[in-house]
Amino acid sequence: MEKIIEVAELYKTYMLGTVPVEILKEINLSVDKGDFITIMGPSGSGKSTLLYLIGGLDKPTSGKISIKGNDISVLSDEEQSIMRRREVGFVFQFYNLVPNLTVEDNIMLPILLDGKKIKNYRSKLDEILEVVELSDRKNHTPRELSGGQQQRVAIARALINEPDIILADEPTGNLDSKTSDEVMKLLQRINKDKGKTILQVSHSHETAKYGNRIINVRDGRVWE
């Protein structure tokens, strides 16, 4: 299988006041293309930090993270931003939509930031809206949507630029069980039908069952 993500000897240390705290230690990990991985672990174990490091939202203290063979820890801010637009799509627990933008604009955000013409992506947008079942809501603002709908918008935003990797940080953490189920099924469909690699962070074994692999993070280390 093609290795899409490779993490080698990864360390991440934060300063808590004047005290250094080692969040991640000696992480070695590889993800195959098409995997649906659930990263699990107790609060403060470093699972979200690992996800953000893979997504290029943060820089490791040491070690190497490769996305499709490219070491992202050496990229400049500009290059990392481009990587976030094109190679990965993020889905967050609190949806993280821009409140004053419409559903359409929120979904198109990576396209806009990539300097591409929106009109070339209209049909793509319609297609994705159909997948997330929000075709009738594209002119609404996030505050006019329910939590589940907002999360589906966030998933659509993650898909619009057709990245190979979807990174989801507790995507159902803020949803009721029925809506959680819907969102997880959607992610599963995206994984299976579109061949997207998904890494999700979760506390719940219920959601983990939608994936094909579980990685445990405890005390800053990875256990499988």
Place this chain on the structure above:
Amino acid sequence: MNIIVKFLSKSIIEKKFRSFIIIFSVTVSAALFFASSGLAGTMSSMYEALIKMQTGKADLIIFPDRNSPSNTFKIKNDKINGVAYTVGDLSVGGVYKLSEGESKISGTKTEKLYIKGFNLEELEKLNPVNYSQKAVGKGFIDNCIILSKLFADKYGYKVGDRIEIEIGGINKILTVWGISRPTGIFQHSPQSDSMMSVMPLDTLASMFNMRGKVHNAYVVLEEGSDIQNVKNELSDLYTRYTVREPFTVEEIREYMQFIVVPLYLMTVMVLFISIFIIYSTFKVITTERLPVIGTFRSIGATKRMTDIVLIGESIAYGIIGGILGIFAGIAVLYLIAMIMASDPYNGQLEVSIKFGFIQIITTFLLALLVAIISSWIPISKASKIPIKDLVLNQTESKTVKKGKKAVIVSLMLVLSFVLPLITPKSVSIIINVVSLIVTFAAVIICVPFITTYILKMFENIYSFIFGNIGYLAVKNLKDNKNILNNISLLAIGISVILMINTISYSVGIEVLNGYKDWKFDIMVSLNGDRNSEQVLRSIDGVEGTYGAFESWQGIKVADTDYSIGYLQGIDISKYRDYVAFRLDGKNDYDEIFKKLDEGRYILIAMMAKESLDVKVGDELILEMNAGKKTYEVIGFFDSIMQNGSNAIISQKYFKSDMNQPYYNRFFVKTSKDPDLVLASVKEKFMRRGVWGNTIRNMEKMNYESNNQFMIILKAFSVLAMLIGIFGVFNNYMISFIERKRTIAIQRSVGLSKRQTLKMIFIEALTGGCIGAIVGIVGALLMLWTVPKIMLAIKVPLTIHYKFDLFVISLIGGIIISVIASISPALKTSKFDIIEAIKYE
């Protein structure tokens, strides 16, 4: 309760910049209010002091006017109840010829002297002389003179010295009897070209054959006597002379209106900005405090207690700002008084400020009120939120429907345009000021609509110029309250500063135009006939002369309360060679002038036409020296001379109706340097009390006089702008805090640091641009009302627009906005994305 006070003081100290802005706004508002409300009183007391220098203890003065049979009169010995004593004086001019050495140093051959004749004992009672040197054992009789110390020091005279002075064309050798410090009647103004001296009344009277007569009489009343009764009795006694107080507070207050009304107006504008800043800042304060209020409430604090926390904070700002405002107000008042003290026409005033306890209290209360009123709406809104919502942080603010706002704004604009048109003149000042303020408020309320429409226009243009980041920036600007606040603040600041600068520019242009109308170089005041004109023409450098008949005393128009400030009797054959005359309408100039000479016809300046509300064919009864005369209006002309209160009649009728056989002024065209020609004219007519000035110099004096109060207004407008700028900086910081999360979201999906900076730059550029556009619109709307206010305060003004000012405003708005965004932009590009994104 202690914990609430602790929380209150901590929150004020914690947010230093925010607290500073609120306190600064309150302080400036209070200071400007203090200065505006104290200016009339201060200037009155300064003018009173100046006048008292001349008139001493006199409660009333008697002097000849144009109806008097002579320019001198006898003091009558009739017993008038309430009069303690009366002192008379004679005033003549004297010339001191400088030695060759002195001449070379000072560049002039003569020094003019005012010589007042007084009985010294009487003068000492009325207005004591402050001697620096005085003769001992010799009476102040015969050819004695008291010189000003300034004069004595300049030319090296001391008591006992002899001095030669030409008085009434005769050289007199006088003995220096005393030297007075420059106070009292010896007070010297730098603007005056003559220094004061005093001679014995009898000596002057015998020299001019005016024994027993005086030019002015100074009446001092007994304590407790009724001034009005005495005035009436004296008026009955001196029927053809003027009896009046040396000055009346009302007169000075009316005179001061031209500065006080604009100052109040500026204060109101500054108040507006302050209220706006405090209001928007308190909205943030209450939003920030909601979770804490929720916590307080959940652990048992009452609604009243939590309200006290917020209201207490605004009261604290009010108290601090009020106290600082009073001190700053005293300083501002002193500064204004200092600037106004140098009056190019009335002389140098002694700077002293006057204010009372009531003014202090009013200012303090105003400061308190500004702070409380501005914060009241956000506080009361916060207070109404149920505890459950507070604790769960479920607080959504309701917005006023756009339709409702549009109706309010339309009504305000219609009112502000219609009211001045239908207002009776008696209340026009207040209505026009209200109209201006309403216009101003309407523009500010309009900011969200205007912004939405302008942004719609910008959307496509920006996508084209700045690409997708431009598109995103426009989207971010929509409904962004902080940016809207910034636009409002910029709009207020720019409209105020642009309005003041346009007024200042217009005043400058009007003054320039006024003097441009004069096609001659020197104005000479001299009573003379054709022979005098011949002498004038013979002076080297004089190219041509025009003998003018003029009255500047105010000719009352019967049955109205209007007086024509400046009446000319013109020589229709030459007048237009010397004065640019612009007739209103398509009339034939020659025909109108010809008609003017055919009877009692009058041409009225446009401003006077408006005040008198007359049309061609109407008759005006003028109260002239020869009695009431009826003149028919035959046309109108454009002139701002004497603030537009001027009229023209034929020379022939002026002579007979004003009882004035001789010219009283000459307009002189020169072929050489006007200053040199003027010096020759003065020398030639030295003995005849000539006054003259070059047009160039008069223009300069007028400019300086206008400039004084324009400087003050400009300073006020700069302060308004300064508060606005602080507000803009504050809003950008608030905006940064509020948008941190949104920007972090965009960063997470690929917004780079460079793109973040570009986006914030575009937003600032757009905000500044819209703020400036709205400011320009606001200024234009206000400038529509300004001429009406100016007319109401009897300073007619035509507004002239300077394109550069508008461009500078636009660029200035953008620069302020962009500079204010630099710090938040840098912070935005550096913050921790995860930190900002992770927690709701």
